[in-house]
Amino acid sequence: MLNLIVSRIAQMFFLLIGISFIVFMSMHFAPGDPARIIGGPTATESDITNIRISLGLDQPVLIQYKDYLLGVLQGDLGYSYQTNESVNEAIATRFPNTLNLAIASMIVAIIIGVFAGVISALKQNTWLDVFTTTGALAGISIPNFWLGTILILIFAVNLQWLPAGQLTAPFWTVEGMKQLILPAITLGTGSAALIARMTRSSMLEVVRSDYVRTARAKGVKEKVVVFVHCMRNAMIPVITVIGMNFGFLLGGTIITEQVFAINGVGRLMIDAIANRDFPMVQGSVLLVASLFVIVNLIVDIVYAFIDPRISYD
Amino acid sequence: MTEALLDVKNLVTSFRTADGDLTAVREVSFSVEQGETLCIVGESGCGKSITSLSVMQLLPKNGKIKSGSIQFNGQELTDLTDEEMRQLRGNEIAIIFQEPMTALNPVFTIGFQIREPLKIHEGLSKKAAHQKGIELLKQVGIPSPEKRMNQYPHELSGGMRQRVMIAIALACNPKLLIADEPTTALDVTIQSQILDLIDDLKKRFNMGVVMITHDMGVVAEVADRVMVMYSGEKIEEADVETIFNHPQHPYTKGLLQSVPNVDDKEHHLEPIPGSLPSLKENISGCRFYDRCEFATEKCRTQSPPKFEASEGHVVRCWLQEESTDERKSSYS
Numbered sequence: 247m248l249n250l251i252v253s254r255i256a257q258m259f260f261l262l263i264g265i266s267f268i269v270f271m272s273m274h275f276a277p278g279d280p281a282r283i284i285g286g287p288t289a290t291e292s293d294i295t296n297i298r299i300s301l302g303l304d305q306p307v308l309i310q311y312k313d314y315l316l317g318v319l320q321g322d323l324g325y326s327y328q329t330n331e332s333v334n335e336a337i338a339t340r341f342p343n344t345l346n347l348a349i350a351s352m353i354v355a356i357i358i359g360v361f362a363g364v365i366s367a368l369k370q371n372t373w374l375d376v377f378t379t380t381g382a383l384a385g386i387s388i389p390n391f392w393l394g395t396i397l398i399l400i401f402a403v404n405l406q407w408l409p410a411g412q413l414t415a416p417f418w419t420v421e422g423m424k425q426l427i428l429p430a431i432t433l434g435t436g437s438a439a440l441i442a443r444m445t446r447s448s449m450l451e452v453v454r455s456d457y458v459r460t461a462r463a464k465g466v467k468e469k470v471v472v473f474v475h476c477m478r479n480a481m482i483p484v485i486t487v488i489g490m491n492f493g494f495l496l497g498g499t500i501i502t503e504q505v506f507a508i509n510g511v512g513r514l515m516i517d518a519i520a521n522r523d524f525p526m527v528q529g530s531v532l533l534v535a536s537l538f539v540i541v542n543l544i545v546d547i548v549y550a551f552i553d554p555r556i557s558y559d
Numbered sequence: 560m561t562e563a564l565l566d567v568k569n570l571v572t573s574f575r576t577a578d579g580d581l582t583a584v585r586e587v588s589f590s591v592e593q594g595e596t597l598c599i600v601g602e603s604g605c606g607k608s609i610t611s612l613s614v615m616q617l618l619p620k621n622g623k624i625k626s627g628s629i630q631f632n633g634q635e636l637t638d639l640t641d642e643e644m645r646q647l648r649g650n651e652i653a654i655i656f657q658e659p660m661t662a663l664n665p666v667f668t669i670g671f672q673i674r675e676p677l678k679i680h681e682g683l684s685k686k687a688a689h690q691k692g693i694e695l696l697k698q699v700g701i702p703s704p705e706k707r708m709n710q711y712p713h714e715l716s717g718g719m720r721q722r723v724m725i726a727i728a729l730a731c732n733p734k735l736l737i738a739d740e741p742t743t744a745l746d747v748t749i750q751s752q753i754l755d756l757i758d759d760l761k762k763r764f765n766m767g768v769v770m771i772t773h774d775m776g777v778v779a780e781v782a783d784r785v786m787v788m789y790s791g792e793k794i795e796e797a798d799v800e801t802i803f804n805h806p807q808h809p810y811t812k813g814l815l816q817s818v819p820n821v822d823d824k825e826h827h828l829e830p831i832p833g834s835l836p837s838l839k840e841n842i843s844g845c846r847f848y849d850r851c852e853f854a855t856e857k858c859r860t861q862s863p864p865k866f867e868a869s870e871g872h873v874v875r876c877w878l879q880e881e882s883t884d885e886r887k888s889s890y891s
Contacts (some may be wrong), residue, residue, distance in 0.1 A: 454619075455655060456661040459662075461664065461675075463648055463649060464676045465646060465647070465650055465679050465680060466649075479665065553665070554665070554668075554711040
């Protein structure tokens with residue numbers, strides 16, 4: 247297990263360097279010059295040249311990348327072209343919001359997804375099954391900006407039960423949780439639907455397996471058959487889906503943060519892209535990519551705990 | 560004659576499918592006494608496993624016992640609630656399945672799986688169940704049982720897993736053991752070890768055993784009585800010597816002829832031509848008609864009743880009508 251963690255972290259290191267290279271290059275070769283945006287419409291050619299020199303944009307791209315990478319390796323993500331704010335600080339202030347949103351959505355997705363999947367597998371071909379599978383299809387199909395808007399209209403504007411956006415209170419307070427509910431549902435619905443589908447098909451396979459019949463033949467109570475003997479086996483493929491979904495979810499935070507006016511990394515990224523604020527974009531993408539890799543490492547570790555047949559030695 | 564441990568009468572089991580109801584077991588009757596081994600023989604798909612699953616009431620969701628009675632120890636099993644039946648399973652009636660590779664749960668240790676019935680039926684603590692589990696593993700001939708308790712099924716060979724299954728089945732000293740092709744998936748050398756083990760444990764605990772198999776070699780080794788099934792029906796039943804020495808039904812004869820015999824060089828393996836009729840087919844006559852070399856017009860149109868060829872030897876074939884007086888068996 248330790249081997250796995252060490253080798254994964256080593257892999258992650260190279261992976262992130264690769265990602266930083268791709269993001270760096272795609273930003274630099276994309277149309278739009280940050281110096282022009284900073285200089286504004288009234289800047290003269292010489293102003294722009296000066297800005298380019300001050301940002302180091304006059305250097306060859308590979309030299310720029312080398313300087314950037316050296317900074318990153320020392321923990322310095324650079325400074326915003328736009329506001330001159332440190333990228334580290336900008337991300338540090340916004341990241342907790344994004345992380346809270348992502349985790350809350352994942353919890354919503356897992357609870358709803360696993361529950362719906364199990365119910366629909368156990369009640370296969372009944373109206374309950376049809377209801378949940380149709381719900382899952384809808385959940386996958388509904389775009390989350392639309393769902394977010396509708397939820398705001400219903401629960402914030404009309405019923406006034408929940409706040410319409412922004413995460414101002416800490417998440418462990420009642421107010422903080424109330425603020426998280428709508429965005430978490432908005433973001434979690436798609437993942438919940440995917441998890442539900444996976445749980446259903448996995449569960450259907452497991453309930454027909456020989457070892458479940460053995461459990462019944464031993465006189466094991468039906469509840470224990472389902473929640474102990476079936477669940478642990480059925481969860482193995484579901485865990486993978488959950489891990490993969492986390493990436494999807496992080497991407498989704500960009501839209502959800504926009505809809506609910508949440509000051510998170512997603513919004514930071516959108517603004518930075520619009521302003522050609524290279525260091526900010528690179529920093530945010532690196533962060534999201536690291537998060538995705540870490541979550542998948544956690545998934546692999548959980549995997550080995552659930553399924554004894556998996557060994558990483 | 561002592562009272563039967565298991566007494567099945569006119570069991571009919573059917574499955575609900577897209578093609579309508581299919582009957583897999585047709586009016587099958589048999590009984591097993593304590594300390595007796597009954598072998599149910601027949602080719603794949605003849606309904607022998609479904610018969611045993613009907614007794615355990617472990618049929619797949621779309622399967623249902625349509626009619627008939629299953630008496631176990633004088634108790635009618637078809638009248639029991641799910642909960643009452645659950646308390647019987649693994650406790651008084653136990654079953655071993657064909658595939659030891661898939662019959663154990665891959666994500667739990669052997670110890671967990673063997674402790675389970677002990678905790679459920681005998682109310683043992685985890686510690687006591689663990690001790691008993693070790694003894695059980697020892698009893699079925701598993702070396703270093705303490706170590707095995709903490710291992711997972713994938714760390715054991717097929718033969719070892721089947722021994723574990725037997726240990727689990729015997730955990731609560733069942734009165735009846737159903738073994739559904741327990742050796743089919745195993746090597747020949749392991750097969751006889753497992754059969755000997757079951758036979759040995761049967762004698763020691765005076766259990767009734769229902770052994771399901773398609774292997775006449777297994778029958779010769781373990782059976783006291785044999786019931787031959789074909790296409791969901793019982794077509795012949797007798798004690799083991801009679802079945803081997805005086806088989807009456809053409810299908811039983813065919814089964815015996817398809818077993819290789821090394822002592823007799825003249826012996827030709829003779830496969831039975833054709834295959835089992837589909838459950839969907841509506842057959843008014845004998846279900847073996849298409850494959851039978853002695854078939855007559857009567858066989859095609861009328862289903863044969865049960866004839867008693869000799870005492871305790873029941874045959875369902877029109878050929879018996881000529882050789883015996885037409886005495887229908889008293890328990891048809």
